[in-house]
Amino acid sequence: MRADFDHITIDQLRAAGGLKWTAYPDAIGMFVAEMDFGVPPPVAAVLRRAAADGALGYPTGHDLQALREATSGWLDRTTGWDVPAGRVHPLPDVLTALRQTIRHFTPDGSAVIVPTPAYMPFLTVPVAAGREVVQVPSRVDAAGRYSLDLDGIDAAFAGGARLLVLCNPWNPVGRVLDREELLAVAEVVERHGGRVFADEIHAPLVLDDRPHLPYAALDERTAAHTVTAVAASKGWNIPGLKCGQMVLSNDADAARFAPYAEDAGNPLGLLGTRAATAVYTDDGGWNAEVVEYLRAGRDLLEDLVAEHLPGAVLSHLEGTYIAWLDCAGLGLDEPAAGFFRREAGVALTDGAACGDGGAGCVRLVMATPRPILRRALKQMGAALTRRAG
Amino acid sequence: MRADFDHITIDQLRAAGGLKWTAYPDAIGMFVAEMDFGVPPPVAAVLRRAAADGALGYPTGHDLQALREATSGWLDRTTGWDVPAGRVHPLPDVLTALRQTIRHFTPDGSAVIVPTPAYMPFLTVPVAAGREVVQVPSRVDAAGRYSLDLDGIDAAFAGGARLLVLCNPWNPVGRVLDREELLAVAEVVERHGGRVFADEIHAPLVLDDRPHLPYAALDERTAAHTVTAVAASKGWNIPGLKCGQMVLSNDADAARFAPYAEDAGNPLGLLGTRAATAVYTDDGGWNAEVVEYLRAGRDLLEDLVAEHLPGAVLSHLEGTYIAWLDCAGLGLDEPAAGFFRREAGVALTDGAACGDGGAGCVRLVMATPRPILRRALKQMGAALTRRAG
Numbered sequence: 001m002r003a004d005f006d007h008i009t010i011d012q013l014r015a016a017g018g019l020k021w022t023a024y025p026d027a028i029g030m031f032v033a034e035m036d037f038g039v040p041p042p043v044a045a046v047l048r049r050a051a052a053d054g055a056l057g058y059p060t061g062h063d064l065q066a067l068r069e070a071t072s073g074w075l076d077r078t079t080g081w082d083v084p085a086g087r088v089h090p091l092p093d094v095l096t097a098l099r100q101t102i103r104h105f106t107p108d109g110s111a112v113i114v115p116t117p118a119y120m121p122f123l124t125v126p127v128a129a130g131r132e133v134v135q136v137p138s139r140v141d142a143a144g145r146y147s148l149d150l151d152g153i154d155a156a157f158a159g160g161a162r163l164l165v166l167c168n169p170w171n172p173v174g175r176v177l178d179r180e181e182l183l184a185v186a187e188v189v190e191r192h193g194g195r196v197f198a199d200e201i202h203a204p205l206v207l208d209d210r211p212h213l214p215y216a217a218l219d220e221r222t223a224a225h226t227v228t229a230v231a232a233s234k235g236w237n238i239p240g241l242k243c244g245q246m247v248l249s250n251d252a253d254a255a256r257f258a259p260y261a262e263d264a265g266n267p268l269g270l271l272g273t274r275a276a277t278a279v280y281t282d283d284g285g286w287n288a289e290v291v292e293y294l295r296a297g298r299d300l301l302e303d304l305v306a307e308h309l310p311g312a313v314l315s316h317l318e319g320t321y322i323a324w325l326d327c328a329g330l331g332l333d334e335p336a337a338g339f340f341r342r343e344a345g346v347a348l349t350d351g352a353a354c355g356d357g358g359a360g361c362v363r364l365v366m367a368t369p370r371p372i373l374r375r376a377l378k379q380m381g382a383a384l385t386r387r388a389g
Numbered sequence: 390m391r392a393d394f395d396h397i398t399i400d401q402l403r404a405a406g407g408l409k410w411t412a413y414p415d416a417i418g419m420f421v422a423e424m425d426f427g428v429p430p431p432v433a434a435v436l437r438r439a440a441a442d443g444a445l446g447y448p449t450g451h452d453l454q455a456l457r458e459a460t461s462g463w464l465d466r467t468t469g470w471d472v473p474a475g476r477v478h479p480l481p482d483v484l485t486a487l488r489q490t491i492r493h494f495t496p497d498g499s500a501v502i503v504p505t506p507a508y509m510p511f512l513t514v515p516v517a518a519g520r521e522v523v524q525v526p527s528r529v530d531a532a533g534r535y536s537l538d539l540d541g542i543d544a545a546f547a548g549g550a551r552l553l554v555l556c557n558p559w560n561p562v563g564r565v566l567d568r569e570e571l572l573a574v575a576e577v578v579e580r581h582g583g584r585v586f587a588d589e590i591h592a593p594l595v596l597d598d599r600p601h602l603p604y605a606a607l608d609e610r611t612a613a614h615t616v617t618a619v620a621a622s623k624g625w626n627i628p629g630l631k632c633g634q635m636v637l638s639n640d641a642d643a644a645r646f647a648p649y650a651e652d653a654g655n656p657l658g659l660l661g662t663r664a665a666t667a668v669y670t671d672d673g674g675w676n677a678e679v680v681e682y683l684r685a686g687r688d689l690l691e692d693l694v695a696e697h698l699p700g701a702v703l704s705h706l707e708g709t710y711i712a713w714l715d716c717a718g719l720g721l722d723e724p725a726a727g728f729f730r731r732e733a734g735v736a737l738t739d740g741a742a743c744g745d746g747g748a749g750c751v752r753l754v755m756a757t758p759r760p761i762l763r764r765a766l767k768q769m770g771a772a773l774t775r776r777a778g
Contacts, residue, residue, distance in 0.1 A: 016444035022451060038443025047660075051436040054427025055405035056629040062411060092481065092631075092656035121655070128652035240445040240659030242481075242631070263517035266510070267481035269658055270629030271436075 035367035040286035042278035074280035081217040097229035097246040110162035116355030137357035144315035157192035169202035169319030176319040204235025216249040223249040243272030308381025321367035328360040343383035424756035429675035431667035463669035470606040486618035486635040499551035505744030526746035533704035546581035558591035558708030565708040593624025595708040605638040612638040632661025697770025710756035717749040732772035
């Protein structure tokens with residue numbers, strides 16, 4: 001079966017009331033990391049059953065164990081990473097896992113390294129936890145391909161930072177890091193006895209023909225220095241259900257976290273628990289169909305940028321549905337997101353919000369029906385033409 | 390309209406899969422603070438709509454503002470407390486509010502005072518946050534009526550504790566504290582410049598003919614030293630949706646918390662946000678019907694205890710649906726919860742889990758259909774008779 005989301009309309013999306021389609025009622029929304037493709041049937045079934053049963057109590061021990069086992073099974077099936085169910089700690093989301101990692105697995109007061117461009121909250125969550133963020137701008141080539149600045153990360157560890165936030169697949173620049181790159185990170189981390197928080201929430205959204213490699217699963221060193229966070233939020237489009245999983249990959253971390261595990265998991269809701277369990281177990285092929293649709297959309301977006309935005313550099317989207325577009329070559333005299341919002345009716349995220357090195361770029365969520373993608377890029381191109389003319 | 394939940398069966402409850410009815414498949418479940426009455430129609434509608442729309446994204450600014458306004462309106466309408474919507478901070482639950490209160494409104498390392506018997510997590514959440522808990526056993530008269538030990542609380546503040554956890558209506562002993570008692574608490578707190586965390590999650594479940602008085606609303610002193618937590622979880626039976634509200638009642642607290650508010654609210658889910666908004670706005674009379682049913686159930690329970698458990702002391706349930714039963718007079722030579730679980734097939738919470746002074750008692754969740762309540766107490770009485778015979 002080949003999924004066809006082409007028929008979904010902007011009116012339907014606005015009526016559903018999501019953030020991306022209501023914050024700017026007159027614009028095409030491409031700034032929130034949500035997909036416009038609805039949710040998998042097993043998720044809808046979880047909600048309908050709860051409504052029918054009138055059962056919205058606390059998650060049971062059975063619910064939580066089922067989620068741990070489903071997460072373990074899904075990781076093993078899709079990446080070959082063999083994680084015992086007991087090492088999976090359900091909690092509301094990846095950011096909660098980051099807060100727990102900072103608290104329990106780094107020294108008090110130590111700084112947190114965030115390679116940029118970064119998912120915006122990685123710049124603020126450590127600060128809210130009382131920590132300094134050390135931004136390390138990444139390298140980028142003329143084609144818009146990003147790579148980590150290992151020297152910069154090395155220097156940040158040498159300066160006293162103890163935790164590296166490693167987001168792979170990489171929101172917002174769309175890279176899927178390969179084994180060689182990940183092992184090079186491990187060398188740097190090991191040199192300093194540092195720790196890694198591996199955000200792998202986009203693991204189910206690799207578009208290129210290459211595997212997602214869980215960082216902690218690379219070797220004994222990475223297993224020993226990593227805390228991993230995953231979630232069904234992105235791959236199955238259920239961020240509002242707030243269910244993430246923190247995976248511990250060594251005995252010492254497991255022992256250290258054990259006294260806090262129940263407390264950390266307490267804010268978890270019932271429906272997210274059951275929905276994540278359902279899709280990790282059997283999503284009826286929904287994620288695979290979505291990935292196929294996104295892959296074709298990514299190819300289309302590359303054509304559309306070439307046609308409508310000559311001069312802009314679109315980073316090749318290896319994974320995630322978040323496209324990164326360098327607009328420096330467009331000759332705008334203002335931030336591109338503001339220009340396109342006002343002149344093209346397209347709402348994007350200003351790259352500057354993603355940290356050092358992001359200015360001049362925009363973050364464009366392309367998980368939308370192809371007709372809407374075409375329309376957005378056409379409007380952006382027309383705005384540029386009007387400006388030039 | 391008078392609600393009739395009498396027809397709900399144990400088989401239906403087990404099929405719905407709640408914790409109370411699945412943890413002990415062979416017992417009547419009375420140990421989890423959930424009601425067996427389903428959920429209000431507006432909550433089921435929120436779930437069905439999300440399933441139909443396939444919309445499970447992040448809560449929008451509109452969603453959050455609607456919840457703030459609905460909470461403010463509900464507090465004003467039901468208690469006369471005038472809280473600006475901007476002072477309402479949505480977060481997953483009351484325990485999250487307690488963690489935030491400890492972190493932002495108490496000195497580092499200071500102890501937390503918990504009058505006992507207490508809601509069990511109040512004894513562990515501060516510890517997980519790195520704080521000592523000072524238990525202050527409460528006073529109780531021969532009729533099982535509890536009152537706070539103000540001298541004990543005074544001594545705890547004098548010993549360096551800075552925060553009092555004040556649970557009213559009081560889980561698990563069922564008191565609804567009156568104005569005089571609350572003002573006496575305020576005197577003690579003011580004497581030491583202390584703070585109060587007011588858990589008022591059971592405010593919508595007052596059974597006696599008296600008002601719930603929000604502690605922070607008493608006067609300027611209590612507004613200045615209190616952080617309040619409320620939620621729709623108990624009054625509308627939706628704990629699994631994980632949506633609570635922290636209410637700040639003075640400018641200094643509001644300013645201090647502002648930089649952390651977004652971070653604290655981030656783990657909040659979409660469906661809890663919308664469900665709480667719906668029931669605070671208009672629940673179609675569901676809560677009032679439930680309270681009426683619970684009131685009659687409370688009266689029935691008093692008769693049943695007199696009939697089947699002579700020698701036990703049932704605290705009069707002024708509010709909440711959590712009954713507190715002193716079993717010391719039953720002459721058991723083991724904890725009552727274990728005895729009734731094994732010999733009567735009724736699952737209760739051992740009072741010892743509620744802290745100092747709880748041993749010998751049990752916590753009995755009576756929010757169940759009356760036929761089930763009758764059956765449970767009959768089985769408990771029969772077990773005692775068998776033991777005696």
